[in-house]
Amino acid sequence: MSTDVSTRTNRRTLYFGLSVLAGLVLGALLGFVAKQTDTAWLTTTLKTIGNIFTSLLQFTVIPLVFTAIVVGVTSLRGLGGGRTAARLGGKTLLWFGITSLIAVLIGIAVGLISGAGKGVSVKPSEAAVARLADRAQGDWLTVINGLVPDNLFSAFSNGEVLQVVFVAVLVGIATYALGERAAPFVAFNQAAFDIIQKVLGWIIRLAPLGVLGLIGTAFATYGNQFFKPLLSLIAAVYIAALLVLFVVYPVLLRFVGKVSPRTFFAKAWTALQFAFVSRSSGATLPLSRQTAVNLGVEPGYAGFAVPLGTTTKMDGCAALYPAIATIFIANLFGVGLGFWQYVGIVAVAVFGSFATAGTTGWFTMLTLTLSTIGLPAEVVATGVAIVYGVDPILDMIRTATNVAGQITVPVLVARGEGLLDDEVLNAPSGPPLLDDQPAREEPAPKDKDLVTA
Template sequence: MSFVRTYTKPKVFGFVTLGALVAGAVLGFIAKDSGAKWLSETLTTISTVFTNLLQFTVIPLVFTAIIVGVNSLRSLGGPRTATRLGGKTLLWFGITSLIAVLLGIVIGLIVQPGSGVQVAPAEANIARVEDRATGNWWTFIQGLVPANFLEAFTEGKVLQVVFLALIVAAATYALGDRAKPFATFNQAVFDVIQKVLGWIILLAPIGVLGLIGKAFATYGNQFIAPLFSLVWTVYLGAALIMFVVYPLLLKFVGKIDPRQFFARSWNALQFAFVSRSSGATLPLSRQSAVDLGVDPGYAGFAVPLGTTTKMDGCAALYPALASVFIANMAGIELSVAQYIGIVAVAVFGSLATAGTTGWFTMLTLTLSAINLPPEVTATGLAIVIAIDPILDMARTATNVAGQITVPVLVARQENLLDDGERKDPVAV
């Protein structure tokens, strides 16, 4: 029992996870260089099992979290208060997305990732691109509403689940006491899923070993070396957003010490980095916001909503850098109008992101908006898919940092931040 208590302490758990990351990288290189098929298969099996454990909790977690979160707004005031909070939350989502995409464009213009790179994508990756639906606005709108209620859940379509959850939550909120048993049931399911996910999180070091090991065993240096310009610019942009942009907003808008922010959210950021899943990190993200003083009712609404719609890493920074990279690789110089298109998609298209596949949807939407030739788009997507696991870690950590930051900013503006001076909100 004492071992469990020690293991679950944040610092101990962090060191164990970091050690697993290093061990996974070493084992992956060994498997790649020695051709040890059994080792590669073992790492793949571990990563697959851990990923499946995470993913099977995402759909029920997101659905119940949104219903519980919307109904929890009742404690903060009337419908107008709820509408005001939702509006300010979405406004800040847009503002931070604008900052992230502009930062990505600036870095892309300065560094010019992809210039001079001549890398042919693997045939398997080209096939994967051809098999996946590319992002466009009509596809997005048509795919928003499922053919039937259960389809969204059985097929794991997170965005459709969010759409359904918002409708059901609004109806539950409007019915008031008549829907209280339904709201109570969802609260119970939400609590159960959180408990299960808490147990899964304890397995994170093992999962990290498998995930990182699989990435290095599969890709090795095949794509990292020639495509290093994209890798390091994505990590640079993510670092600037997480450790410069967000801290400045927290300090001057949220009136909170950035060191306090990272102290209370580090476990969530670390888990997001290794799991590559905003949905799986949701309980940790929500608790981080509450630990920072955000009213639990508002945190229960804003963080789940941000989990699928607030993705500065996947929906803003990365599409900007990847678009510049793909254009440079094809020898195409982007125009001012095309850069404006990148910005527009990042700010207004973040609702098209959904769970772990959001980056693909957003990147294809962006490439479609700037009208790159189809063969350039297909080739570029096939190449970036090859190194996606490495890029996705930084993107997801950035997403989660934003999903915690925005509720803090709005809570400060609405007097819902408990730092010893919180006041009751005024309903209008």
């Protein structure tokens, strides 16, 4: 039964991805026709469709960011008790942060070198242009002063997303500190987040139409000049992801984990292929966990670290991609990024994924990143909607990168903690099994304090 459900889910995902790509192609064709024939009504129709989709996305940004951070910060309490669990959890999160830092720096470097998004200048509204100008003239003191709202409600009503992020982090830490006394508030935010996720899911179903309108408007305005920026985004993301996959992880495995990269990829290849095709770290979780076990990781620790990594370890979606996409969107809107804005991109990549555990991956992380560097909500929503047109293509390599990192980190930590079985690591094995017969017998954890998922 579960196999049938999984098959239907993968089929729906495939059909949806194809429909988004179809919307992209049809929108480009209609926009090109509107540009060449100077058909005003077609241009207006495409613009209206795109504006409606952007507005729908925009009104979810503020509540999504606030509830995601509050729920994410409080969920960190779920690491469990016990000194062994705390030590393993701490080292796991530390390596998550280190590899995210490397990935986001690679993303920034590739984004800057490739000049992703240059060649076309998208014009936001006059109000957004004025706010962008104000932010561009400020220094780091202006950024810090702008973090704190004059009053709580103005940050939300005025769409000051960066202030909402600050308030959410502050509230999340306070909620975490209060523990059980704040349980009703946590439950309320969890329910609100689930509601927003449901509404967002409905909006996302309109993505083929929204992409058609947005890409069509872009081509109707700029003609075929828009091909080059989109292709530059795709190329930059794939180059950065391949560098992380086949350079960063192998170096760490060889010199920190004392594991042959060839052995790692031989045992992890099935999981990586499935991640690339399914575009889902969650769907790949059983394969990822069993792959870590086949690589010699203690099963109890693998059962803790890999599921944790599925929600908080996203080098593809939460580190390198938001960095490149942010540079791409900034270039599209003609916004020059300063030093402190790049610092903000790095900070969100390293710490943001911890605060958005279990959320909508790249969408939330890109929204957080764009908001953190000070872009208005309108620009954030429009930029996210534009990159959504090629998201199915990007999501394949992003997900494969995510899954590779989710397997690599447990191997590194297990080696340092003496929880890596070299006999199992070096033993030949077929693809990870998903039935009731695991690839190797999984004994109970050696330490009674070890937390299992």
